[in-house]
Amino acid sequence: MxxxxxxxxxxxxxxxxxxxxRAMKMVAAAKLRKAQERIFNTRPYAFKIREIVDHLQEELDPTAHEFFQQREAIDGVLLIVITADRGLAGAFNSNVIKKAEEAIESQYRDVQKAGNLYLLCVGRKGHEHFSKRDYQVVGDYRGVFDSLSFKTASGIVDDAIEGYRRELWDKVDVVYNEFKNTIAQNRIVEPLLPLPEETFATPIMKEELNGEPETNNDQEIDYIFEPGAVKILDELVPRYLNYQLWRALLESNAAEQGARMVxxxxxxxxxxxxxxxxxxxxxxxxxxxxxxxxxxxxxxxxxxxxx
The missing domain is CATH 1.10.287.80 (ATP synthase, gamma subunit, helix hairpin domain)
Known part of the structure; x- marks a missing residue:
């Protein structure tokens, strides 16, 4: 017996x-619906501001703004790695960590050997993983997804800009999971600083753009900027950086909830x-x-x- x-x-x-x-699945499904709404509201604005910045880059001298200038030597690199604060989401965290390690190995091995590779980890899982290994982790953005706000993105961008201006790093990339659907995510390595010379759009954003009605390409659009292109650029570029990182945080949050639900x-x-x-x-x-x-x-x- x-x-x-x-x-x-x-x-x-x-x-x-x-x-x-079962309860955790229901909670993740409810959070996923809210996260999707925030993404769908943010993506069009983020892409449109990217389009305007691209046009200004074409119209102005490349040295018109400090964030346009591609530095000759990449002596230091900051990698912003966005993971989750919690586990129980399948391979969500391990996938983005693996993607970051692959990028380090393939692109920034020499920078790492020189001791000039820095990681800013958003989310507890990434922070704990890289802190236990031989990496220079800057900033502390653990627990941010409990009350995710635009202020978080602005703070991260401020840290990245400060180090960029102090020449601690000459390049800033963002690694995150982009939300594709409930059961799939795109692992993205996206340049943040300096601004890429060509239009950069993630696979999802490209799909959305291709789904829009085509405009008449025979007529070039000529913009008139007031009070002036340079002044607009000074205001627009920081806003662009904030919104690109904000979108990445929202994408990662939605992808996390989808992965946890599955x-x-x-x-x-x-x-x-x-x-x-x-x-x-x-x-x-x-x-x-x-x-x-x-x-x-x-x-x-x-x-x-x-x-």
């Missing part, structure tokens, strides 16, 4: 786990399969126990009858 008791305890434990995973759905399905196997095992053991008891009773009755 001890074996049956152990199986019952396992059944109860798995049932409790299934209730937890992971918890799989965990719930696995729990149901395990419960079915345990119940079959329990019934089989119970039947064996009953059969043994009947045999004991029958054997005893036969022994009494022989006596």
């Amino acid at each position: 001890a074996n049956l008791r152990d199986i019952r305890n396992r059944i109860n434990s798995v049932e409790n786990t299934k209730q937890v995973t 992971a918890m759905d799989n965990a719930t399905s696995n729990a149901e399969d395990l419960l079915e196997d345990l119940r079959i095992t329990y019934n089989r053991e119970r039947q064996n126990a009953i059969t043994m008891e009947i045999l004991d009773i029958t054997s005893g009755a036969e022994a009494l009858g022989d006596g």
Whole structure:
């Protein structure tokens, strides 16, 4: 009977786990809907401001703004890695960490050897991973996704700009998971500083652009800037950087909720399969126990009858 008791305890434990995973799936689904709304509201503005900045780059001298100037030597690099604060989201965190390590290995190995590679990790998982290894981690942006706000993006951009102006790093890249759909994400390595010379759009943003009605390309649009292109650029570039990073944070947050929802759905399905196997095992053991008891009773009755 001890074996049956152990199986019952396992059944109860798995049932409790299934209730937890089902609840976490429902919470992730609710958060995902809100995160998607924020993304869909942010993407068009972020892309449009990128388009205006591109046009200003074409019209003005490349040295018109300090963030347009491509530095001759890349002696220092800042990598902004966006992960989650929590786990239980499948391979969400490990994928973006792996992407960052691949970028370091393929592009910035010499910079790392020289001790000039810096990592700014947004999210607890990335911060803990790189802090335990031989990396220079700057800033502390753990726990930001509990109350994600535009102020967070502005603070990160301010830190990146400060180090860029002090020439601690000559290049800033952002690594994050871009939300594609509930079950898939795009792992993105996106330049932030200096501004890329050509129009940069992530795969999702390109799809959205291709889905828009085509304009008449035979006529070039001539913009008139007031009070002036340079003054507008000084105001627009910091806003552009803030919104690009804000969009990356929203993309990562939505991708995290989608990954967690799928992971918890799989965990719930696995729990149901395990419960079915345990119940079959329990019934089989119970039947064996009953059969043994009947045999004991029958054997005893036969022994009494022989006596």
